[in-house]
Amino acid sequence: MSDSEEKSLKHSSNVLDLLEGVEVIVLDIEGTTTPISFVKDILFGYVREHLEEYLEENWEKTECQDDVKALRDQTLLDKDLEGAVAIPEEAPEVSSSSSVRKAVVDNIRWLMAKDRKVTALKQFQGHMWRSGYQEKKVVGELFSDVLPVIKHWASEEKKIYIYSSGSVEAQKLLFGHTEHGSLLKYFSGYFDTKIGAKVEKESYQKIAEEVECDPSKILFLTDVTREATSAHQAGFKTAIVVRDGNAPLTEEEIKSFNQIKSFSELLPEENVPSKKSRKL
Structure with a gap:
């Protein structure tokens, strides 16, 4: 400087x-x-612990699908980054939802590990935290x-x-x-x-x-x-x-x-x- x-x-x-x-x-x-510890340990920890459960329970909801679309759009911007996880479009096959959900889980964990400040991730986390606050699991x-x-x-x-x-x-x-x-x-x-x-x-x-x-x-x-x-x-x-x-x-x-x-x-x-x- x-x-x-x-x-x-x-x-x-x-x-x-x-x-x-x-x-x-x-x-x-x-x-x-x-405190940074509240964000890193409590809030981020809540997402990591309940991520798969949240997706399974909310997958069919419009809000969740909108979040997945935003995350998928972000993967197109991140495609050249090392370790980036793509999220495929959901196909008619019965097994498709579970495979797409797994890709979403892997993508979110990658974004969090990289501490990415992208809107798609922050929006998804916010929706998860809403459940945590409402259930008083997070204060x-x-x-x-x-x-x-x-x-x-x-x-x-x-x-x-x-x-x-x-x-x-x-x-x-x-x-x-x-x-x-x-x-x-x-x-x-x-x-x-x-x-x-x-x-x-x-x-x-x-x-x-x-x-x-x-x-x-x-x-x-x-x-x-x-x-x-x-x-x-x-x-x-x-x-x-x-x-x-x-x-x-x-x-x-x-x-x-x-x-x-x-x-x-x-x-x-x-x-x-x-x-x-x-x-x-």
Whole structure:
């Protein structure tokens, strides 16, 4: 990263300055509001454990077939990737459904192993998680510092949005089924990969247009520096959320990006008496 790029990314000497003039806050989920372990172990684990059972029970439903079609379309884009699993069209033979289902299972497991952020996979996972949340086999998890700060922002009439690679439905399920109950009332909207990849500047430009706010009045919190860079290029204020379990930052990234270890650092001093502002 050049000196000019580093200077342009580090645009606040005090984390509280990040909120100056901010009207909209956009939050990532994994590693930001929610532990990575919840996503990797609980949510992804649920899909791996119940995948075959879910497909067998829901195969004939329109929603499931729409998901399979989206996954099949994605395989056409992935055909040149090593290990990619094709999903054949279902034939009239009785044995066809089981063979196609097996291909879907293998395809989903391959996509998950590669940690692909494609809409077809995220949509399918969201539909599976809906069953898990409804049956209370899955409960949304947040870092303890998140909810009090979200409530404070809402009381100040700041608009709060989620932007995650997980589908909008998956986002609503997570925040709608937490140990604190439904938190959906605090959010003004949700964005997923349908608006664009999180590492592309254009995605954040589209979000600014959707929320009808000047980019300079939007703060984006994420644990991924590539996402923060793209958001900054679109004019957003940005900060990296440093959590236990997140990928460690390099020395260059530490020098180049605003960082917080807790959402409480973005509360005024009078709201957190023991909090000390951290110079970056």
